Amino acid sequence: MYGIDERVLRDVLEPIVLDIVQQVSRPNPDSIVKRVIAGKQHFLKGLAARLLDLGDELAREQLDFILVNAPDIAGRAAPLLYHVAVRHGALYAVEALRDLWTSYGNPTAAPCPRCRFKALTPDYSCIVCGSSISEDEFKAYVGLRSLLQRLKIRAPRLAIEAARAGYIYYDDGEVKAPSEPHSPLALQVYLSRGEKEELLSAEESAAMKSEPGTRRA
Numbered sequence: 001m002y003g004i005d006e007r008v009l010r011d012v013l014e015p016i017v018l019d020i021v022q023q024v025s026r027p028n029p030d031s032i033v034k035r036v037i038a039g040k041q042h043f044l045k046g047l048a049a050r051l052l053d054l055g056d057e058l059a060r061e062q063l064d065f066i067l068v069n070a071p072d073i074a075g076r077a078a079p080l081l082y083h084v085a086v087r088h089g090a091l092y093a094v095e096a097l098r099d100l101w102t103s104y105g106n107p108t109a110a111p112c113p114r115c116r117f118k119a120l121t122p123d124y125s126c127i128v129c130g131s132s133i134s135e136d137e138f139k140a141y142v143g144l145r146s147l148l149q150r151l152k153i154r155a156p157r158l159a160i161e162a163a164r165a166g167y168i169y170y171d172d173g174e175v176k177a178p179s180e181p182h183s184p185l186a187l188q189v190y191l192s193r194g195e196k197e198e199l200l201s202a203e204e205s206a207a208m209k210s211e212p213g214t215r216r217a
C-alpha cells in the first residue's frame with residue numbers, strides 16, 4: 001500500500017486498535033473493524049504523519065498519499081515536501097503545496113521569485129526552497145515600479161516620506177511608507193535613485209535634489 005511497509009502500518013494501526021479494544025466492552029473482530037473504518041481519517045492522518053519521517057526518501061506515491069489524506073500536515077511540511085515534489089518532477093504537487101502552505105503552513109508577507117511560495121523572510125531567504133534572493137530580483141518579480149505608483153496615488157504625502165527615507169516596506173502585495181503600520185514579516189526594500197524619483201512629482205524631485213543632505217542612491 002503506497003510503498004508503506006508493514007512495520008509502519010503496524011506501528012500506526014496498533015495504538016488505534018488497542019485504543020478501540022479498551023473502549024469496546026466485548027471486543028470482537030467485527031466491532032473493531034467497524035470502529036477502525038469509522039476512524040479512517042484519523043488512521044490515514046496518522047499514517048501520513050509517519051510517512052513524513054522518511055524525509056527526502058519519500059516516493060512519489062507516498063507524497064500523493066500525504067497530499068490527499070492529510071492536506072493540513074502537507075501544508076505544514078511544505079518545505080520538506082517541496083523538494084520531494086521537485087525531485088519527482090511532480091508539478092501538480094508543487095501547485096497543491098503552494099496553496100496548502102498558505103492555508104496551513106507559515107506563510108510570510110512576500111512571495112519567493114524562485115518557488116513562488118509566500119515564504120520569503122525579511123532577510124530575503126526562502127523558507128520553502130532555501131534560495132537567497134537579491135533585492136533586484138525581488139523588485140523585478142513583484143513589479144515594484146507599479147507598486148510605487150500605487151502608493152503615490154493612494155497617499156502622495158507618504159510617497160514623499162518614503163522617497164526621503166530611501167526605503168519602503170513590502171507587505172503582502174502592498175508597498176508601505178516607513179511610518180505606516182506593517183507586518184513584522186514585511187520586507188524592507190531600499191530604493192534606487194530612479195525609484196525614489198518615481199515616487200515624486202517633477203517639482204518635488206527637483207526640490208529634493210537641491211536640498212542639502214538628501215541621501216541619493
Ligand SMILES: [Zn+2]
Nearest residue numbers: 112115126129
Ligand atoms: Zn522559494
